[in-house]
Amino acid sequence: MAELIKVNNISKSFGDNTVLKNLDLTILKGEVIAIIGSSGSGKSTLVRCMAGLENTENGEILLKDKIIQNVKSTNGLIGMVFQNFNLFPHYTVLENLTKPCQTVKKMNSKDAKEKAMNLLKKVHLQDKFNQYPSTLSGGQKQRVAIARALSMDPEIIIFDEPTSSLDPELAHEVFETISTLAHEGQTMVIVTHQINAIRHFATRVLFLNKGQIEEEGTPKYIFEECTNPKLKKFLQIVDYVDLD
Ligand SMILES: Nc1ncnc2c1ncn2[C@@H]1O[C@H](COP(=O)(O)OP(=O)(O)OP(=O)(O)O)[C@@H](O)[C@H]1O
Ligand SMILES: [Mg+2]
Numbered sequence: 001m002a003e004l005i006k007v008n009n010i011s012k013s014f015g016d017n018t019v020l021k022n023l024d025l026t027i028l029k030g031e032v033i034a035i036i037g038s039s040g041s042g043k044s045t046l047v048r049c050m051a052g053l054e055n056t057e058n059g060e061i062l063l064k065d066k067i068i069q070n071v072k073s074t075n076g077l078i079g080m081v082f083q084n085f086n087l088f089p090h091y092t093v094l095e096n097l098t099k100p101c102q103t104v105k106k107m108n109s110k111d112a113k114e115k116a117m118n119l120l121k122k123v124h125l126q127d128k129f130n131q132y133p134s135t136l137s138g139g140q141k142q143r144v145a146i147a148r149a150l151s152m153d154p155e156i157i158i159f160d161e162p163t164s165s166l167d168p169e170l171a172h173e174v175f176e177t178i179s180t181l182a183h184e185g186q187t188m189v190i191v192t193h194q195i196n197a198i199r200h201f202a203t204r205v206l207f208l209n210k211g212q213i214e215e216e217g218t219p220k221y222i223f224e225e226c227t228n229p230k231l232k233k234f235l236q237i238v239d240y241v242d243l244d
Pocket of ligand 2: 043044045160
């Protein structure tokens with residue numbers, strides 16, 4: 001399968017805190033990669049580097065063979081969905097999708113509206129098109145954010161803890177949407193602690209530890225077979241939180 005992203009030997013420090021160390025990663029089209037690891041292990045920094053939101057000290061990140069230097073150089077091929085939705089509060093749900101389609105994709109308002117309504121249907125929010133984000137639940141806001149990311153036709157969508165501010169029921173709705181996209185073949189990278197939610201559709205799981213990929217493999221390998229004590233300890237802690 002085609003290589004979409006190639007991370008070649010990148011390192012990143014903040015002051016004397018080395019956050020990513022000589023990290024390599026190749027992401028193929030159609031992969032759904034889950035990134036797990038303790039707080040501070042470098043998960044957000046890694047995905048922010050891939051999206052061009054952070055620069056790296058050495059090495060390089062290629063997106064379809066072109067070096068990513070900043071957000072602009074990703075050419076809209078990478079969509080990001082963050083923990084806190086980042087919707088425009090003064091736009092309606094529909095406008096949150098149509099405005100970027102018109103400004104970034106240069107679509108006319110009729111086409112933008114049609115595309116936006118189709119995407120809102122996909123996330124089951126067509127009825128909310130005329131509401132403002134402040135009137136939606138957290139799960140609904142996050143699904144609008146996913147629809148907005150999709151409206152740019154990204155090659156890859158990167159999610160950084162998309163459900164960590166949501167109640168379990170709302171988190172479930174959001175993961176249903178992400179799972180549907182996974183089955184449609186959308187390439188995705190998902191940073192999450194919700195192991196039960198992603199284990200059925202992630203094609204590969206990376207366990208980050210101190211800025212390096214400590215283990216990687218299928219969900220079955222990472223969650224059931226791998227005997228790495230650091231991973232086992234981390235999984236115990238996450239399970240503990242899940243039961244809470
Ligand atoms: N802008 C920044 N300035 C200084 N230090 C930073 C910055 N961003 C991240 N760090 C540091 O880099 C390290 C890794 O942070 P990162 O956000 O990548 O971790 P994470 O694995 O996403 O953690 P969490 O699970 O808590 O989100 C942390 O020690 C953090 O304090
Ligand atoms: Mg993080």
